[in-house]
Amino acid sequence: MQIFNIARNIHLGIKSLMLHKLRSLLTMLGIVFGVSSVIAMLSIGEGASKEALEQIRKLGSTNILISTIKPVEDEAVANVQSHMSIYGLLYDDEQRIIETFPAVQRTAPVKEVRKEGRLYERALELRVVGTTPAWFDLVQRSFVAGRGIFQRDVDAHAHVVVLTEYGARRLLATERAIGAQLRIGSEFFEVIGIVRSEAEQGGTIQTPDQEVDAYIPLNVARSCFGDMIIRRTSGSREMARVELHQLIVQIRSDEEVESTAAGITRMLERFHKKIDYRLSVPLALLRQAEATKRNFNIVLGSIAGISLLVGGIGIMNIMLASVTERTREIGVRRAIGAKRKQIVVQFLIETVVLSTLGGFIGIGIGVSIPWLVTRFSGMPTVVTPDSLVLSVGISMAVGIIFGIYPAVRAANLDPIEALRHE
Numbered sequence: 001m002q003i004f005n006i007a008r009n010i011h012l013g014i015k016s017l018m019l020h021k022l023r024s025l026l027t028m029l030g031i032v033f034g035v036s037s038v039i040a041m042l043s044i045g046e047g048a049s050k051e052a053l054e055q056i057r058k059l060g061s062t063n064i065l066i067s068t069i070k071p072v073e074d075e076a077v078a079n080v081q082s083h084m085s086i087y088g089l090l091y092d093d094e095q096r097i098i099e100t101f102p103a104v105q106r107t108a109p110v111k112e113v114r115k116e117g118r119l120y121e122r123a124l125e126l127r128v129v130g131t132t133p134a135w136f137d138l139v140q141r142s143f144v145a146g147r148g149i150f151q152r153d154v155d156a157h158a159h160v161v162v163l164t165e166y167g168a169r170r171l172l173a174t175e176r177a178i179g180a181q182l183r184i185g186s187e188f189f190e191v192i193g194i195v196r197s198e199a200e201q202g203g204t205i206q207t208p209d210q211e212v213d214a215y216i217p218l219n220v221a222r223s224c225f226g227d228m229i230i231r232r233t234s235g236s237r238e239m240a241r242v243e244l245h246q247l248i249v250q251i252r253s254d255e256e257v258e259s260t261a262a263g264i265t266r267m268l269e270r271f272h273k274k275i276d277y278r279l280s281v282p283l284a285l286l287r288q289a290e291a292t293k294r295n296f297n298i299v300l301g302s303i304a305g306i307s308l309l310v311g312g313i314g315i316m317n318i319m320l321a322s323v324t325e326r327t328r329e330i331g332v333r334r335a336i337g338a339k340r341k342q343i344v345v346q347f348l349i350e351t352v353v354l355s356t357l358g359g360f361i362g363i364g365i366g367v368s369i370p371w372l373v374t375r376f377s378g379m380p381t382v383v384t385p386d387s388l389v390l391s392v393g394i395s396m397a398v399g400i401i402f403g404i405y406p407a408v409r410a411a412n413l414d415p416i417e418a419l420r421h422e
Helices: 002-018 021-058 072-076 091-100 151-155 165-171 218-225 254-271 282-325 327-335 340-377 385-411 415-420
Strands: 063-068 082-086 104-119 122-131 143-146 160-164 181-184 187-195 213-217 228-233 236-241 246-251 277-280
Touching (some): 021 282, 021 385, 063 254, 091 254, 104 165, 165 187, 187 213, 213 218, 246 254, 254 277, 340 385
Parallel strands (some): 122 213
Antiparallel strands (some): 063 246, 063 277, 143 187, 160 213, 181 187, 228 236
16 A cells, blocks of 8 residues: 555656656756766776876885985086996895894896897897896786796896887787897897786876786896996986886785885985985885875865756746645645644655756766777776765755755645645
8 A cells, every 4th residue: 555655656756757757857957967977087087096096006005115225426527528327226135124123025136237139130229128037027917928937047147138019019019929049239129928018107106017028037237237327418427327227026914015115215224325216015005096096086076076966956946836836725625634744744855856867867968978098098097886876876866855845835824725726
């Protein structure tokens, strides 16, 4: 019986709304635009932070990245015709970190040098990365072909190289990739693998790989290219001695990352007289980025929520006008025995039908807007189920909240006065 009464009230509510189709449609527009703007803005905000979060996650939540940077005092003498700088991470730093901190599982040292890669007439400037097999475990990159550097390559002092896909396409376009003999600088290396690289996007944290990387064993890089870096520019020559350009440190668990990072910082401060390093903690950056994303979504959702507020005010305004128009109808219903509760339910159903229907139309428009943004601007957008549920829930709540006052006002009309109303 109760279900029958609810179904009858819904039918009466829809029938009343259909008597004024245009007015009902215009009333719904506020909810439609409000819901669609909530979904669109949340999806754009979610998409904007997705790439940054993914970039940080790929570096590993248990990893710590220590990078060599040129000290400020060395930058100040860069205009001298010929000078020598000694700075950066040391081979001993890696050993001290391993021996001092029990939470450290493994490390991946990195030495970088710019050299020309050449195969026959094709040439490409490469960033040669001397590293260890641990690099391919700590920096997750899929292989297009071949394999990474193994410990046996290090032990044998093998001249082997792993290229990025971009570099391989440029240098080995018409050749058999795996097994090709590539000249890097004055040395020949056998190509043993091709890795899918992710180009550096810049920002808060530096990605450890670039499109033109060539990975070789660290001991081979030291013996072939040494620790000296010489850069010649117009009228000057800059020389620098750098042992390691980067060190990736993997920690045993997330809980120990930040405390270990603080300990490493104190240790580096002790053995480095100048600030020639930068320490990045992806876990801390991830937490900060996620907190920023939440705040960003709250701001965007609040701005879009104003549209829903305006739509709710529109519903209240129309329902108050409807109460005035239907005063005599209300009086007749009360006279034949309708209770105040039934009058309240009838008007609430009308407002909820308006807001819910507007919410579903808004979902359709709100999902289309991010798709169009991605299609025509290339900006990534992510429509989450939470934003859809939230939008519909808010639209129904708006209908109930802003429909209560008109419904109560209709129920409190005096039946005798309502019957006299012209």
